[in-house]
Amino acid sequence: MKKFLIITILLCVTFSSWAQFRRRDRNAAQQPAENNLNYANPREYIIAGIDVSGINVLDKNAMISISGLKVGDKIKIPGDAITGAIRKIWKYGLVGDVTIEVSRIEGENIYLNIELAERSRLTAFYFTGVNKSQESGLKEDLNLIRGKIVNDAMIRNTELAVKKYFVKKGFLRTDVKVVQEKDTLNRDGIRLKIAINTKSKIKINKISFTGNEHIDDATLKRRMKKTKEHPRFTLHRTVLSALLQPGKYVRMGGPVSRKDTKEFLNDNIKLNIFSSSKLIQTDYEDDKKKIIAFYNSKGYRDAEIVTDSIYNHNDKTINIDFKIYEGPKYYFRNIIWTGNYIYTDKQLSTVLGISKGDVYNKELIDKKLQFNPKGMDISGLYMDDGYLFFRINPVEVAVAGDSIDVEMRIHEGEQATINEVTITGNDRTSDHVIRRELSTIPGQKFRRSDIIRTQQSLAQLGYFAPDKVSQNLVPNPDKGTVDVEWQVEEQSNDQVELSGGWGGYYGFVGTLGLTFNNFSVRNIPNFKNWRPLPVGDGQRLSLRVQANGRQYQSYSFSFTEPWLGGRKPHSFSVSLNSSVQRLTRYQTTDGIVDPSIKVNSVTVGLGRRLEWPDNYFTLTNSLSYLRYSLNDYNSGLGFTNGNANSINFNTTIARRSLNEIMYPSQGSDISLSITLTPPYSLWREIDYNTANAGDRFKWIEFNKWMFDAKYYLPLDNKKKLVLEAKSHFGFIGSYTSKAGIGPFERFYLGGDGLAGGFNSFLLGQEVIGLRGYENNRITPPDYNNYSTSNASSEIQGGIVYDKFGLELRYPVTTGSAATIYGFVFTEAGNNWNTYEDFNPFTLYKSAGFGARIFMPAFGLIGLNWGYGFDTLPGATQRSGAHFHFTIGQQIR
Numbered sequence: 001m002k003k004f005l006i007i008t009i010l011l012c013v014t015f016s017s018w019a020q021f022r023r024r025d026r027n028a029a030q031q032p033a034e035n036n037l038n039y040a041n042p043r044e045y046i047i048a049g050i051d052v053s054g055i056n057v058l059d060k061n062a063m064i065s066i067s068g069l070k071v072g073d074k075i076k077i078p079g080d081a082i083t084g085a086i087r088k089i090w091k092y093g094l095v096g097d098v099t100i101e102v103s104r105i106e107g108e109n110i111y112l113n114i115e116l117a118e119r120s121r122l123t124a125f126y127f128t129g130v131n132k133s134q135e136s137g138l139k140e141d142l143n144l145i146r147g148k149i150v151n152d153a154m155i156r157n158t159e160l161a162v163k164k165y166f167v168k169k170g171f172l173r174t175d176v177k178v179v180q181e182k183d184t185l186n187r188d189g190i191r192l193k194i195a196i197n198t199k200s201k202i203k204i205n206k207i208s209f210t211g212n213e214h215i216d217d218a219t220l221k222r223r224m225k226k227t228k229e230h231p232r233f234t235l236h237r238t239v240l241s242a243l244l245q246p247g248k249y250v251r252m253g254g255p256v257s258r259k260d261t262k263e264f265l266n267d268n269i270k271l272n273i274f275s276s277s278k279l280i281q282t283d284y285e286d287d288k289k290k291i292i293a294f295y296n297s298k299g300y301r302d303a304e305i306v307t308d309s310i311y312n313h314n315d316k317t318i319n320i321d322f323k324i325y326e327g328p329k330y331y332f333r334n335i336i337w338t339g340n341y342i343y344t345d346k347q348l349s350t351v352l353g354i355s356k357g358d359v360y361n362k363e364l365i366d367k368k369l370q371f372n373p374k375g376m377d378i379s380g381l382y383m384d385d386g387y388l389f390f391r392i393n394p395v396e397v398a399v400a401g402d403s404i405d406v407e408m409r410i411h412e413g414e415q416a417t418i419n420e421v422t423i424t425g426n427d428r429t430s431d432h433v434i435r436r437e438l439s440t441i442p443g444q445k446f447r448r449s450d451i452i453r454t455q456q457s458l459a460q461l462g463y464f465a466p467d468k469v470s471q472n473l474v475p476n477p478d479k480g481t482v483d484v485e486w487q488v489e490e491q492s493n494d495q496v497e498l499s500g501g502w503g504g505y506y507g508f509v510g511t512l513g514l515t516f517n518n519f520s521v522r523n524i525p526n527f528k529n530w531r532p533l534p535v536g537d538g539q540r541l542s543l544r545v546q547a548n549g550r551q552y553q554s555y556s557f558s559f560t561e562p563w564l565g566g567r568k569p570h571s572f573s574v575s576l577n578s579s580v581q582r583l584t585r586y587q588t589t590d591g592i593v594d595p596s597i598k599v600n601s602v603t604v605g606l607g608r609r610l611e612w613p614d615n616y617f618t619l620t621n622s623l624s625y626l627r628y629s630l631n632d633y634n635s636g637l638g639f640t641n642g643n644a645n646s647i648n649f650n651t652t653i654a655r656r657s658l659n660e661i662m663y664p665s666q667g668s669d670i671s672l673s674i675t676l677t678p679p680y681s682l683w684r685e686i687d688y689n690t691a692n693a694g695d696r697f698k699w700i701e702f703n704k705w706m707f708d709a710k711y712y713l714p715l716d717n718k719k720k721l722v723l724e725a726k727s728h729f730g731f732i733g734s735y736t737s738k739a740g741i742g743p744f745e746r747f748y749l750g751g752d753g754l755a756g757g758f759n760s761f762l763l764g765q766e767v768i769g770l771r772g773y774e775n776n777r778i779t780p781p782d783y784n785n786y787s788t789s790n791a792s793s794e795i796q797g798g799i800v801y802d803k804f805g806l807e808l809r810y811p812v813t814t815g816s817a818a819t820i821y822g823f824v825f826t827e828a829g830n831n832w833n834t835y836e837d838f839n840p841f842t843l844y845k846s847a848g849f850g851a852r853i854f855m856p857a858f859g860l861i862g863l864n865w866g867y868g869f870d871t872l873p874g875a876t877q878r879s880g881a882h883f884h885f886t887i888g889q890q891i892r
Helices: 002-030 060-067 080-091 132-141 152-168 217-223 237-244 258-268 281-297 345-352 362-369 378-383 431-435 448-460 757-762
Strands: 043-053 074-077 095-106 109-118 121-128 175-182 189-197 203-210 304-312 317-325 331-338 391-400 403-411 417-424 470-476 481-487 495-503 507-519 539-548 552-561 570-582 586-588 591-593 596-609 617-631 642-656 667-676 703-714 722-733 747-749 766-768 800-814 819-832 844-855 859-868 880-887
Touching: 043 060, 043 095, 060 080, 060 109, 074 080, 080 095, 080 109, 121 132, 132 152, 152 175, 152 189, 203 217, 217 281, 281 304, 281 362, 331 345, 331 391, 345 362, 345 378, 362 378, 362 391, 378 448, 417 431, 448 470, 448 481, 722 766, 747 800, 747 819
Parallel strands: 043 109, 121 189, 203 317, 331 403, 417 481, 747 766
Antiparallel strands: 043 074, 095 109, 175 189, 304 317, 391 403, 470 481, 495 507, 507 539, 539 552, 552 570, 570 596, 586 591, 596 617, 617 642, 642 667, 667 703, 703 722, 722 800, 800 819, 819 844, 844 859, 859 880
């Protein structure tokens, strides 16, 4: 029994051990292959397969490629290959989590699985706490693209961009919170809620300076162009009492002198309604530099801002305190020239224009050395003689007390020759049209003045956006040459005039006008160059038809070739016109009278550019023939029936140096025009005193002199604020006293300068605008029926006029799509019908404001409000306010 019990126990222990061993082997076989990896002893495997899991949008193959792992690669596990692959995938920011697992191992082959967790993508975003205008501006500034992965960088950049947007608007304390919301329509999508609290706009309450002993606070504040105190108006009750009691000057203590009251007003009245008071950091830093630059220009070379403090004044405003160190004031002593062989010290000193004892001004030195917009500079002196590689370096070599010696160290280099000239950006205009305007010619010596002149010429063509005309200089010092690339951007400047309507009296009223400013006769048969008409050769073709029912019809055609023959700037033009005007029919005892006037004309012109006195001058000559046919026409000509013939020769010499056409900011436009007819009275055998008007004016004779001058002066460094000054004169004379001055070509003054009626066009009248007065009202002898004289029985119009004006302009935009600018103006003029009455200082004055809009398809449109200060002859009150609408560029 005992033996049996022992045997049974041994069998049980043996069976239990065997069962436990079998379970261990079975479990080992069922465990993942990676458990067989020995992390203490890395082993080399061959990648037999790579799989990717956990993605819906991303491409599997792309993710495997990003990881850098490839089937067939040998890698050590564990090792740097797996770590590096994870790091590469993380680098792209496409996923939120990355795990690389071993799927199985078969001998030396290993199978990997890349487990990814995709980041959510942006499906929409919206704003709270802002209005629609602000929301629209924010959408333009933010770089939020639907479908882009939402990550921490996107959230942070969005918050910074929103804050930056509102800082520019003066909201310095804006709070921004970007909240991620699940998109219920897209389970993998995220909507961003951008919650904004702009708080109050922060203004600058006060700007204070200390340490500025030589330059006062007000002057320094004016140097700060963008950083201004908040506009305010403060009026002490005592000052108000003084203002309400004329003749009394009061202060808190009682009556005082006028001087004391003025000082008190200065201390207590502060008015600054046009300045902005936002604090923008970049503008603030620029304004600090302007303060130091201003000190330097006054001789304070060592001036600096020691400290600047910005602190809260209240919840809505801040104060800024500056502590200035001015330092001593310095003066120029000796200016020493070294390295100059082409020009003498005396010649260079004359151009520099700085003398011993002048206030030291570093900015002035730089301007006189590199680019002086108001005159010659040292760099221009050398570069206009081909020394493109010229360099000059001013060095302060001695400071003795309050005096400074400056040494001008010059490297003259060699003269440069233009090697190659290329043009880019002209997809409509032919190369030869541009090249004929270039002053930079291959093989010619390089001159900076030629670069400036060419840029002006290309800008004035009208085919290119003026602000996009630029040059790229590529110098080659080894060969002593320079390549010039001219870069342009095309703009359309063709114009269409189309209007129409129906009037009960006139019937159909309409105008159709087409002007093609870059036309090409050569490309008419070449339909591939029609865009939509043949363009590219710089020719001008104009067609115009105008009709006011039966009363008036006019047909005109003109063509201009600016480079006749294509080799020299000799222009050729021809124009044809046929017009008829009919007045109202009326019944007489002899029957129905149908008054009318017909005019047919042809003009041929030739012009050319001059090289003397400089190449801004042009000379234009034209010959015209006009035939007037009057039939019972009684309207200010002095005769009603007959034919009048005019053969006249016109010569115009002009100088135009404008930097561009539509918004000139510098330069001048001056012209003198003389129109002459043959002196028929010298050989015609008629008595002009007794001859009837039809015979007297059968051959029209006169001489006409016109002078026009415009000058443009930029008032700021960016050449935006521009002052236009202009003057105009006109005189009509006769060759002999017996013939007198006829009714044709006379002057009509007043209004918009366009509304001369059909008579002005038919009779060649000069219609001159004078805003603030009604159209043509300043026209003797009747002043447009203000007096009781019979307009039909007398010759209308003046024979001498003058006009002067000032116009201050500021642009809204000067882009290629449109040019828009506003202006204020003042002008004065008068018109006389005899030289005995002529007095150039007796003028009718006006002032006002307005805007002009130029769009290439429609031309120039002007809106003007003017106020006439004077009373015209025959009127009982001053002219007063008038609104004027104009179309087209007005010459006078």
